[in-house]
Amino acid sequence: MKTSVRERIPGLVLLFGTMIFSILPLLSMLTAALQPQGTVPLGLSWPANPQWHNFLDAWRVAEVTPLLVSSIILVAGVVPVAALFAAMAGYALGQLKIPGGTVVFLLLLLGLTLPKEATIVPLYYQLREMNLLNTRLGLILVLIGTFMPFAVFWMRAHFLSMPKELTEAADLDGAGPWQAFRHIQIPLAVPALASLCLLLFLWTWNTFLQAIVLIDDPSKRTMAGALQNFVGQYSTDVVLLNAGSLLIMAPTVVVFLLFQRHFVKAMIAGAVKG
Template sequence: MQTNLRERIPGLILLLAAMIFSIFPLLSMLSAALQPQGSLPLGISWPSDPQWHNFVDAWKVAEVTPLLVSSIILVIGVVPIAALCATMAGYALGQLQVWGGGLVLVLLIFGLALPKEATIVPLYYQLQGMGLLNTRIGLILVLIGTFMPFAVYWMRAHFVTMPKELAEASSIDGANRWQAFIRIQIPLAVPAIASMCLLLFLWTWNTFLQAIVLMNDPSKRTMAGALQNFVGQYTTDVVLLNAGSLLIMAPTILVFLVFQRHFVKALIAGAVKG
C-alpha cells in the first residue's frame, strides 16, 4: 500500500500544479473584473467593494447579444456537419481500408501542421470569388474545412482500434456496411464522437482570426470578436476587458464541465486500446 502511495504522489503533485496553473488566471481575471472602472488592477486582490455591475456594463459595451446569437448559429452549423463527415471519413479510413487511404492520411497530417495564418488570405479571395464573403455560410464552410483534418484523424484513431470481428460478425448476420456502421460502430463510438463535438464547439466558439477577416459585419462575428470593443484608439479599459473575457469564457467552461466525462472516457478508452 505504501509503494502504491509513493507512486501516486508525483502524479498528484503534477495534477495539483496543473490545477493551480489553470485556476490562477481565472482568479486574477475575476479580481480585476470587480475593480472600479478606469483603474489598473495589479495581481490578485479582492476589492472591498466588488463592482458586480461591471459584467452588465461589459455586456452592453461589447454588444454581446448579437454576437451570442451569431456564435450559436455558427456552432449549430459547424459542429453537426463536421462531426458527421469526420465520423464517416474516420470509419472509412479506419475500418474499410479504402483505396488511397494512406495518401489521405498523409494529407490530413499536412492539414494539421498547416497554420491558420497561412490560409486566411487565400480563403478571403476564394470566398470573395464565390460571393460568400461576409456571410455565415462562408464562415461555416471555412471552419468545417479547418477542423476536418483533426476531426477525421480523431475518429480514425477510434475506429482503427475496433476489432475486425465486429464487421465480420455483422456481415454474417446479413448486415451491409452501412447497417454495421449505424447499428454497431456508432453506438460504440459515442464517447469519441462526444469528445470530438466538445472540441469542435470550443474551437468554433473561440474563433477569432477567421471571423475578424472574413466577416465585415461585426454583428455576424463570434463572441471572441467582442474583445476588440474594449480596445480604444488611445486607451483600453482593463476592468471591462476582464469582465467581458469572463463572459465569453463562461459558456465554454460550462459546456466542458457538463461533458467532461465523455472527453475523459474517450481518452481513457484510447489509452487502454492503444
Template sequence: MTAIARLRDTAPRTVLLTAAALFSVFPLLSMFSAALQPQGTAPAGISFPLHPQWHNFVDAWNVANITTLVQSSAILVLGVVPAAMLISSMAAYAIAQLRIPLGNVFFLLLLLGLTLPYEIVVVPLYYQMQSMGLLNSRLGLILPLIGLNMPFAVFWMRTHFQSVPAELSESSSIDGAGPWQAFRHIQMPLAVPALASLGVLMFLSTWNQFLLAIVLIDDPTKRTMAGALQGFVGAHSTDVVLLNAGALLIMAPTILVFLLFQKFFIRAMLAGAVKG
C-alpha cells in the same frame, strides 16, 4: 503497503497536479478580482474589494453586445460541429473499416492538412470566399471551418474505428447488414465517447475562432465572440475592469461546456491509451 509508503508514492503526483491546477486557475482569479473593482481603476495583482462591483458584468454584457454575439457564435457552432462530426466519422469509417482503395493515401493527404497553420491559408480563403460571394456571411465562415477541421477530425475518428474489432462488421454483414446499416446501428453507438470528445474540441475551436472571423467577416455581430472581442478591446482598452469582465463573459461558455462534457473527453483519452 503502509500509509507512509503510499503517501511517499502519491506525494509527487499530488504536488504536480496541485501546481498545474494553481498555474491554470491563477490567471482566472486575477481577471475575476480585477473585474470586481470600481470602473476606471487600475487593479494590480489579486485583491478582492470589500464592496464587489457585480454590475461590471452587466455593463460589459451590454457594452459588448454579448446577447447578439452568443447567438452568432451558436449559429456558427451549429453549422460547423455537427457537419464536421458526420463527415469525419464517415470518412474515418471508410478508411479504417471498409478499407477503401487508396484510403491510406487520402489519409496521408489529410494529415498534411495538420501541418498548415491558418495564417498560411487565410489569404487564399479570403479570395476564394470573395469569388463565391460569401464574404461577410456566416456561411463564408462555416464552410472553411468545416474543411479546416477535417484533418484532425478524421485522424481522431480513424483512431477510434481502428480500435473496434473487425469481427463486428463481419458478423453484421453475415446477418445481412450493409456498410451503411453497420455504420448507423453498430459503429456510431460505439463511437459516442470519441464523438463527444471530438465535439467538445471542435466547439472550443469554433467558438474561440479569431483570425478567420475577423478576416472573412466585417460585421462584428456576425462573428464569433472571440472575433468580436477585438472591437471591444479597441473601444475599452483603457478600462481594465470592463475589459476583464468582458473577457470572462466570453470565456464562460467554453469553460462550462468543457466541465459538462469532460467525462466523455477523459473516457475517450483513456480508451485510446488502453487500446492504442
C-alpha cells in the same frame, strides 16, 4: 498493482501545481473585473466592495447579445456537420480500407501542419469568388474544412481500435457497410464523438482570425472574434476588459465542465486499447 502513498505523492504534487496554474489566471481576471471602473488593478486582491455590475456594463457596452446569437448559429452549423463527415471518413479509413485511403490520410496529416495564417488569404479570395464573403455560411464552410483533418484523424484512430470481428459479424448477418456503421459502429463511438464535438465547439466558439478577416459585420462574428473591437475601444479600462473576457470565456468553461466526462472516457478508452 496497488501504489503506495509515497509513489503517489509526485503525481499529486504535479496535479496540484497544474490546478493552481490553471485557476490563478481566472481568479486574477475575476478580481480585476470586480474593481471600480477606471482603475488599474494591481496584483491579486479581492476588492472591499465588489462591483458586480461591471459584468452587466461589459455586456451592454460590447453588445454581447447579438454576438451570442451569432456564435450559437455558427456552432450549430459547424459541429454536427463536421462530426458527421469526420465519423464517416474515419470509418472508411479505419474499417473499410478503401482504395487510396493511405494517400487521403497522408493529405489530411499534411492539412494538420498548415497554419491558419497561411490559408486565410486564399480563403478570402475564394469566398469572394463564391459570393460567400461576409456571410456566416462562408465562415461555417471554412471552419468545417479547417477542423476536418484533425476530426478525421481522431475518428480514424477510434475506428482502428474497434475489433475487426464486429465488421465480419455484420457481413455474415447480411448487413452492408452503411448498416454496420449506423447500428454497430456509431453507438460504440459515442464517447469519441462526444469528445470530438466538445473540441469542435470550443474551437468554433473561440474562432478569432477567420471571423475577423472573413466577416466585416461585427454582429455576425463569434464572441471571440469581436474581442478585438472591445479591446481597441476600451483598452484603457482594464476592469471592463477583464469582465468582457470572462463573459466570452464563460460558455466554453460551462460546456467543458458539463461534458468533460465524455472527453476523459474517450481518452481512457484510447489509452487502454492502444
